[in-house]
């Protein structure tokens with residue numbers, strides 16, 4: 001995922017094998033004297049990884065995966081420990097820095113994270129601590145979170161905290177920030193072309209993987225824990241894909257039907273394309289447009305597993321590409337899953353809050369408006385258009401949609417809540433869908449639906 005200038009949401013639909021599995025407790029090293037004590041060698045790995053992550057040159061999941069590929073000797077438990085510890089610092093970077101007593105190094109951030117966020121005791125950390133660090137760590141632990149300034153307490157940069165407070169108020173911002181700092185569950189989408197949800201859950205449970213139906217998406221499964229699925233038969237045969245429940249609901253908003261002409265305008269690696277294709281029962285034509293050949297290439301193996309034959313990936317130069325213009329007025333449904341800040345996915349991508357900037361949000365706004373206007377030209381009279389982001393910011397959501405409505409009287413807004421409820425999805429939602437980790441326990445998606453007159 002996601003350079004600040006053109007972020008996308010690939011990681012909330014990528015295979016679990018690529019997302020770090022994180023244990024709450026650190027694993028014991030075989031030569032530890034104290035049960036649960038930490039190995040200095042493993043801690044040094046976390047220090048090296050965090051040093052790379054805090055350069056913020058690429059997305060955290062990309063940096064981590066590259067580090068693990070370069071260090072194949074690290075076993076699964078060690079990788080999980082390193083990843084979880086580094087992610088804890090990314091989530092809590094600002095408040096942990098406050099605890100570092102002016103010496104904000106990767107080492108101190110990690111020690112503070114172990115003691116103050118992961119709850120390790122002094123005996124478990126003795127193997128790690130150098131002489132004056134014990135005294136500092138006691139003071140760091142004594143610092144009360146509630147005494148910190150609001151933006152620090154929320155572990156948000158000032159500009160983002162200010163934007164969220166202006167939109168939601170102090171209290172809700174704090175609750176949202178807190179919920180965004182928790183780990184996301186692992187959600188799966190059942191490929192209805194290949195399996196039923198009941199059969200998938202039965203098989204997972206029989207294989208010792210705790211799984212239950214997602215409360216909102218009719219084709220979602222929530223796992224209790226983060227098993228690696230890369231070699232799991234149901235994943236390999238295309239019966240399941242990793243996809244956040246909120247992301248799944250966007251497919252039900254577009255509601256594509258068999259035999260229709262549909263476009264997923266910003267398809268990326270195809271998280272939503274695969275869902276749309278399955279809802280169309282592999283009949284009709286589904287264009288998967290994107291400007292990134294690399295992301296579209298990542299769609300290919302997923303497409304092969306899915307068994308869909310109605311998807312046509314097309315790498316376009318821009319939203320004004322001639323291949324787009326040729327389809328003007330011909331499509332039944334168009335989804336615009338716009339490039340956005342990704343700030344609704346902080347549970348999975350905590351680095352984004354430190355990598356985004358107000359300037360990047362402003363630039364994204366211009367791009368979002370331009371993509372939405374271009375995508376709208378494809379929709380035929382009576383057809384449906386959905387604009388979506390995984391951001392909670394009004395600048396990327398309502399501002400774009402309001403301007404679009406003002407400039408395009410031929411598009412009538414439809415109620416997102418009604419469309420979902422008509423399909424039996426029991427959700428409290430109004431005209432525009434605003435999913436949040438706080439209210440719905442899913443990533444923070446926004447969507448607006450229109451019909452062309």
Ligand SMILES: C[S@@+](CC[C@H](N)C(=O)[O-])C[C@H]1O[C@@H](n2cnc3c(N)ncnc32)[C@H](O)[C@@H]1O
Nearest residue numbers: 008009266267268271272290291292319337339
């Ligand atoms: C939010 S991501 C899409 C995620 C994808 N729909 C999924 O579910 O996995 C946004 C995508 O928009 C693409 N994009 C950026 N500018 C674009 C443009 N002008 N036209 C089409 N796609 C664009 C990015 O390459 C990125 O893959």
